[in-house]
Amino acid sequence: MAVLVLNTGSSSVKYQLIEDGVRLAAGKLEGVDGLDDLLAGLARDHPVPVAIGHRVVHGGDRFRDPVLVDAEVIAAIEELEPLAPLHNPINLHGIRRCQAVFPGVPQVAVFDTAFHQSLPPEAYTYAVPGDWRVRRYGFHGTSCAAAVRQAATLGHEGNLIVLHLGNGASATAVERGRSVDTSMGLTPLEGLVMGTRCGDIDPGMPGYLARVRGLDPQAVEDALSHDSGLKALAGTHDLREVHSELALAVYCRGIRKYVGAYYALLGRVDAIVFTGGVGENSPEVRARSLSGLERLGIVVDAARNEAGDRVISPPGAEVGVLVLPADEEAEIARQTMALLSGAAHPGPDAG
Structure with missing residues (x-):
């Protein structure tokens, strides 16, 4: 029941293969050019993961929870690229390469902005012309979620x-x-x-x-x-x-x-x-x-x-x-498994 977590950034790729809280593999790849080799090595040396969780930086106001990746979700992430031009395209690159190397394995997108979807209107609203259609989104949400969970244990x-x-x-x-x-x-x-x-x-x-x-x-x-x-x-x-x-x-x-x-x-x-x-x-x-x-x-x-x-x-x-340690990969793995077990919302928010 291993979960592969992929954090594909603009200049590096962080990854962990986690099974029941135990890290079977972990590391950081400088640059994204070697991503295919990394995935091939994981496929060769370890069991096929039951799911792959991806960090996606910007989910706009559409995604409050992790979602199973399908054509609709990919299209939505592409539409949000203007809000995160350095991150969303490379996050999608990681998703697509995993789909090629691990066909049939569920891919889950965990959004950095999702934790802040609970902001009240007075917190996310800017005092600017409404037709600009801009708002506060916030980031580091996965890290915040992990911190809140760890603080509770203390x-x-x-x-x-x-x-x-x-x-x-x-x-x-x-x-x-x-x-x-x-x-x-x-x-x-x-x-x-x-x-x-x-x-x-x-x-x-x-x-x-x-x-x-x-x-x-x-x-x-x-x-x-x-x-x-x-x-x-x-x-x-x-x-x-x-x-x-x-x-x-x-x-x-x-x-x-x-x-x-x-x-x-x-x-x-x-x-x-x-x-x-x-x-x-x-x-x-x-x-x-x-x-x-x-x-x-x-x-x-x-x-x-x-x-x-x-x-x-x-x-x-x-x-x-x-x-507290910023264990974003463990949090992504937890949210990925929660979604697959039916404990999280399955798709984009209609609003």
């Missing part, structure tokens, strides 16, 4: 603030298991400062740059996506190599602002969850991001933080502070 089932900090970064306010606000918006640019993405900026900046610098919209969008964030502030997108005090201050200050805002929105917070590569591995970022919030009941135990414990708040703290 006794934190109430209101959470999930901080997914990696090369991409986001904050999500979770009320009793449901996303009620999230920092990323129509695209993954909005919100926290990231490795190469700007995070929140004045929306008038692109127009200003067009008038004053003569930059075209595509050049501005490319720069905000690929040459901004930590890369712009410190010359590198890898936080492990960032030595600029200003860059770290900007990065952590933005996280602290979102924690405060989401605390106010939720009214009560049971735990703050750090996840993602930076969230899991940087004690300095965790400490600096929550510094000064003691009056809100948010305290980081320095020894536990440096040791990398799963719980880094002191015993009896009003607000738990957790460090």
Whole structure:
């Protein structure tokens, strides 16, 4: 009963073959050119999986749950490509190659935006002309779902603030298991400062740059996506190599602002969850991001933080502070099997 999970990105492919919670195979392939060889090797060396789960970045407002892939779903993912031009096409490439190598094996699409379909209208609506037909979607949903599930096992089932900090970064306010606000918006640019993405900026900046610098919209969008964030502030997108005090201050200050805002929105917070590569591995970022919030009941135990414990708040703290692994592949496998067992919605949302 093995499930193959494929996370096909623009520059790499992460995969896991999971059977009853045990990883039979796992790894990361740089580039997608070797995908056929990877799949052929898995088919040769392991039992044929009962299902294949795929991470698909953008499901728009059509997909609230994982879905079995068929012609209709493929067409819908293609239609959503303008919202994720770097991701949805390559996600589809992974689906199609698996269909060729494993014909007849059910393919399941798990959407990164699905967890945030519970956002209320006041959270996803932008105050812009309605005929633009834009809204907040949010991302890192699979990671958030995994964090919520893991936090529950540690006794934190109430209101959470999930901080997914990696090369991409986001904050999500979770009320009793449901996303009620999230920092990323129509695209993954909005919100926290990231490795190469700007995070929140004045929306008038692109127009200003067009008038004053003569930059075209595509050049501005490319720069905000690929040459901004930590890369712009410190010359590198890898936080492990960032030595600029200003860059770290900007990065952590933005996280602290979102924690405060989401605390106010939720009214009560049971735990703050750090996840993602930076969230899991940087004690300095965790400490600096929550510094000064003691009056809100948010305290980081320095020894536990440096040791990398799963719980880094002191015993009896009003607000738990957790460090949890971003095991997206395990979450995709779980959602894939839930769908096949009939525990999830089978198709696109009619709305």
